[in-house]
Amino acid sequence: MTRLACEHARKAGLDLLPILRRVGLTLRDIEDESIRLRVTTQIDCLNLIGQALNDRLLGFHVAIEMDLRRTGFLYYVAASSGNLCDALEGMSRCSTILNEGVKLETEFGEMLQIRFDYAGVSRRSDRHQIEAWITAVARSCREFTGRELVPADVQIMHPRIAESSQMDSFFGRSIEFSADRDEISFAGTAAKLPVVNADSYLNRLLTEQCEEALARRRARSGVTQADVENAVSSLLPHGPTRIENVAQRLGVTSRTLRRKLAAEGVTFAGILENLRFALAKHYLAEPDLSISRIAWLLGYTEVSAFSHAFRRWTGRAPRAVRSRRQSEAPSARAKRHANR
Numbered sequence: 268m269t270r271l272a273c274e275h276a277r278k279a280g281l282d283l284l285p286i287l288r289r290v291g292l293t294l295r296d297i298e299d300e301s302i303r304l305r306v307t308t309q310i311d312c313l314n315l316i317g318q319a320l321n322d323r324l325l326g327f328h329v330a331i332e333m334d335l336r337r338t339g340f341l342y343y344v345a346a347s348s349g350n351l352c353d354a355l356e357g358m359s360r361c362s363t364i365l366n367e368g369v370k371l372e373t374e375f376g377e378m379l380q381i382r383f384d385y386a387g388v389s390r391r392s393d394r395h396q397i398e399a400w401i402t403a404v405a406r407s408c409r410e411f412t413g414r415e416l417v418p419a420d421v422q423i424m425h426p427r428i429a430e431s432s433q434m435d436s437f438f439g440r441s442i443e444f445s446a447d448r449d450e451i452s453f454a455g456t457a458a459k460l461p462v463v464n465a466d467s468y469l470n471r472l473l474t475e476q477c478e479e480a481l482a483r484r485r486a487r488s489g490v491t492q493a494d495v496e497n498a499v500s501s502l503l504p505h506g507p508t509r510i511e512n513v514a515q516r517l518g519v520t521s522r523t524l525r526r527k528l529a530a531e532g533v534t535f536a537g538i539l540e541n542l543r544f545a546l547a548k549h550y551l552a553e554p555d556l557s558i559s560r561i562a563w564l565l566g567y568t569e570v571s572a573f574s575h576a577f578r579r580w581t582g583r584a585p586r587a588v589r590s591r592r593q594s595e596a597p598s599a600r601a602k603r604h605a606n607r
Contacts, residue, residue, distance in 0.1 A: 326395030352458035422446035
C-alpha cells in the first residue's frame, strides 16, 4: 500500500524524500519490493502523503486506480478459485503475507462477511490503509465474478468526513462510519457466484505455496498492548470499556489480561487514558467532527467530562487547540505551495 501510495504521489508531482526521511525510509526501501516495511511505518507514511496531497481519501483513491495483480499471492489465489466464497477464504489465508498487521476473516452464512482485524498494530490512526483494503476487496469481488456487486453493508470504525460520499457512490450504498468493526458484507447468495477465470490446478498449486510461506512465518502469540488498544477503540463509543469487556473480546480472562499487560510494563487504565488522548488529538484535526461528536467517540457521556480530561492532558480546552490549528493551517498550506 505504501509503495502504491508513493507511485500515486509521484504522479501528482510530490517530492517524496522529505516524507520518507520523516518515517525512516529511503527510496531504495520503496523501490525494492523484497524489503518488508513495518506496518506502523506504513501508516505514518500514508498519513503524511495524504496530508501533503491534501487528500483525505488517499487510501480509497489508490485502491481505485491500483492494478489488483500487484497484491501477488493474494490476488492469484483468489482469482483462480471456483466461487466467490472460496476466493475470499483464500484471500483471508494469504492476507498476512501481504500485510502482517491486517488480517482478513471471512464468515459465510445468511451473509458473506469479510472482517478486517488488526494484529499487534494500533488501529486508531489508520484511515487510509483500511479504506484501501475494503475498497480493494470490493473491486476484487466485482472483477472475480464479472458482476457489479453492491454490498449489503459496509462498516468502518473511524468517523465519516465530508469526502466520504465518494466512497458511498463507489460502493452503491451509504457506509456506516464510527462502527464497532471494519467489515464489508454481501448477501449470502453471492458466496456461490462462480469466479470467471477459475483454474483449479493453478489454485491448488498457489494455495500450497501460500501455506508454505505462512508456515515459515513465526506464529504470533500473546496479547499485546496494540490488541488492547484496538479492542478499546471499538468499544469506546458503543459500550463499556472496562477491562472485563476488553478481556472478553480478546478471549482471555481479566486476570490473564492484567498479567500480560503487567509483563509489558503497562496498565489497562494507562492504555485507556493514553488512547483517549491520542484519539482526541487525531479527531481534533478533523474539521468535520464537532466537539460533542469527539466526546462521544471517546466514550464520554458529557462534553464537559471530555473538556475536563483534555485540560488535564494539555492544560488547554479542546476548542482552543482546534482554533489554533485552524488558524495555523492556511499558513502551512501556503508554505507547502511555495516549496513546490
